[in-house]
Amino acid sequence: MNPWLFFFRTELGISWRERRRVMLPLVFFSIVAFLFPLTLNPKGHLLARMAPGIIWVDAMLAVFLGLESLFRHDHEEGILEQWVISPTSLELRVLFKVASFWTVTSLPLLLVSPLLVLWLSFPLRGLGILMVGLFLGTVTLCFLGALGAALTLTLRQSSMLIAILFLPIATPILIFGAHSAVLAARQLDPRPALYLLATLFFLTVGIVPKAISAALRISYET
Amino acid sequence: MSKGPSLGLEARALELRRGRRLLARSLSFTVEPGNYLELTGPNGSGKSTLLRILAGLGRLETGDVFWNGTAFNPQKEECHHARTLYLGHTDGLKGLLSIRENLRLFGTLRGIHDPVDEIEKGIGFYGLQHLKQVVCDRLSQGQRRRAALARLHAFPASLWLLDEPTTALDREGVERFFSHFRLHLERGGMALVATHQSLARWITPAGEIALGRSP
Numbered sequence: 001m002n003p004w005l006f007f008f009r010t011e012l013g014i015s016w017r018e019r020r021r022v023m024l025p026l027v028f029f030s031i032v033a034f035l036f037p038l039t040l041n042p043k044g045h046l047l048a049r050m051a052p053g054i055i056w057v058d059a060m061l062a063v064f065l066g067l068e069s070l071f072r073h074d075h076e077e078g079i080l081e082q083w084v085i086s087p088t089s090l091e092l093r094v095l096f097k098v099a100s101f102w103t104v105t106s107l108p109l110l111l112v113s114p115l116l117v118l119w120l121s122f123p124l125r126g127l128g129i130l131m132v133g134l135f136l137g138t139v140t141l142c143f144l145g146a147l148g149a150a151l152t153l154t155l156r157q158s159s160m161l162i163a164i165l166f167l168p169i170a171t172p173i174l175i176f177g178a179h180s181a182v183l184a185a186r187q188l189d190p191r192p193a194l195y196l197l198a199t200l201f202f203l204t205v206g207i208v209p210k211a212i213s214a215a216l217r218i219s220y221e222t
Numbered sequence: 223m224s225k226g227p228s229l230g231l232e233a234r235a236l237e238l239r240r241g242r243r244l245l246a247r248s249l250s251f252t253v254e255p256g257n258y259l260e261l262t263g264p265n266g267s268g269k270s271t272l273l274r275i276l277a278g279l280g281r282l283e284t285g286d287v288f289w290n291g292t293a294f295n296p297q298k299e300e301c302h303h304a305r306t307l308y309l310g311h312t313d314g315l316k317g318l319l320s321i322r323e324n325l326r327l328f329g330t331l332r333g334i335h336d337p338v339d340e341i342e343k344g345i346g347f348y349g350l351q352h353l354k355q356v357v358c359d360r361l362s363q364g365q366r367r368r369a370a371l372a373r374l375h376a377f378p379a380s381l382w383l384l385d386e387p388t389t390a391l392d393r394e395g396v397e398r399f400f401s402h403f404r405l406h407l408e409r410g411g412m413a414l415v416a417t418h419q420s421l422a423r424w425i426t427p428a429g430e431i432a433l434g435r436s437p
Contacts, residue, residue, distance in 0.1 A: 001336065003329070003330040003333065003334075003335060003336075004330070006326070006327075006330055006336070007327065007330045010319070010323065010326075010327050010330075013319075014316065014318050014319065017318045018318060073316075073317075074316075076312070077312060077313075077314065077315060077316055077317060078310060078311070078312025078313060078314040078315075079314055079315075079316060081279055081308075081310065081312075081314070082308075082314050082328070082331055083331065084278070084279060085277050085278045085279055085303050085306070085308055086303060086331035086332065086333075087300050087301070087303040087304035087332065087333055088330070088331060088332070088333040093331075217297070220274075220279045220280070221279070221280055221281045222241070222280075
């Protein structure tokens with residue numbers, strides 16, 4: 001098997017073995033989303049208008065809660081330092097690592113989003129755009145969050161610092177993401193918002209692995 | 223005094239620092255093929271720092287490093303990473319994977335396509351056959367160390383940078399390690415070994431780098 005595919009598969013296998021820790025935030029936030037219709041007045045389309053926002057904040061929090069441990073275990077076990085001095089590409093390894101992180105934190109949410117849409121009585125015609133937007137947005141969020149995690153790797157109590165780094169950067173993605181779904185639900189053209197998300201997606205996937213690699217190298221220099 | 227290009231690894235006028243504190247100044251040494259140097263000194267004298275710089279983890283601030291007479295930057299040179307194996311304080315094993323899975327994962331780091339035979343040989347050499355399916359979190363300290371050393375066996379490299387390689391090993395493990403180490407040197411390999419116990423009773427080093435004398 002291709003070594004990169006093997007690496008990706010192994011990372012997924014590790015997440016599967018610690019699935020309780022990895023998946024719990026996601027389960028928690030899905031339950032939170034399911035609580036909204038029970039606690040808000042279901043009449044008056046308030047829920048339908050809030051739905052994209054709820055789902056997007058859910059997605060963002062699911063990514064955010066996993067960030068602190070994204071590199072932490074590999075760092076403590078001495079795996080990351082072997083990455084840094086390996087003769088193979090660190091950038092590509094980071095790319096696959098974040099891809100596996102996305103697969104365990106965001107893909108399940110993407111898969112349950114149709115259910116959430118029904119539950120929150122969001123117009124079904126907005127579902128397709130919501131899912132495309134979620135895909136583009138969560139990948140971007142994972143890479144940007146991973147950069148925050150790499151920058152704060154050697155600091156104690158880094159989760160607060162990651163939050164301060166991550167949340168402002170996440171805001172525009174959430175705005176455009178939720179907005180694209182709202183536009184689609186109102187049968188307006190969602191493409192401007194989606195194009196912006198797509199631009200951020202390609203920029204992030206192209207550039208951020210390099211930045212993460214540099215951050216990891218620097219954290220081992222001292 | 224000018225020297226011709228020497229084979230092996232040579233360091234000239236290195237300076238070791240931790241933070242702003244100067245640990246050693248104008249450190250020069252040469253390791254030739256088939257030889258190894260012992261790295262001694264009290265705790266905190268910079269043994270690990272030196273190994274990390276040579277491995278390409280730490281930054282080389284002052285001084286030069288040469289390979290077969292050619293200067294290079296250990297942090298940047300990919301071919302240096304390919305010819306070097308660094309074993310630090312941590313074993314570099316994923317606790318949730320078995321020994322065999324860990325070695326296969328390490329193979330992807332070295333860019334080697336699924337070296338099944340080598341891995342089995344490494345596991346066998348360190349007497350871990352019966353444990354190869356066990357998740358590393360369940361292993362004892364010494365067993366983990368053996369698994370880390372099996373990496374040296376499965377993935378040959380010309381330069382070993384070892385930080386206290388025999389910690390937690392039992393007597394039999396130490397013997398296995400040194401018989402492998404001897405073989406490594408006979409094949410023209412090189413090594414720098416940071417240690418608190420003299421290794422001379424196993425294999426005589428070509429020299430000693432004594433750190434920790436006031437710089």
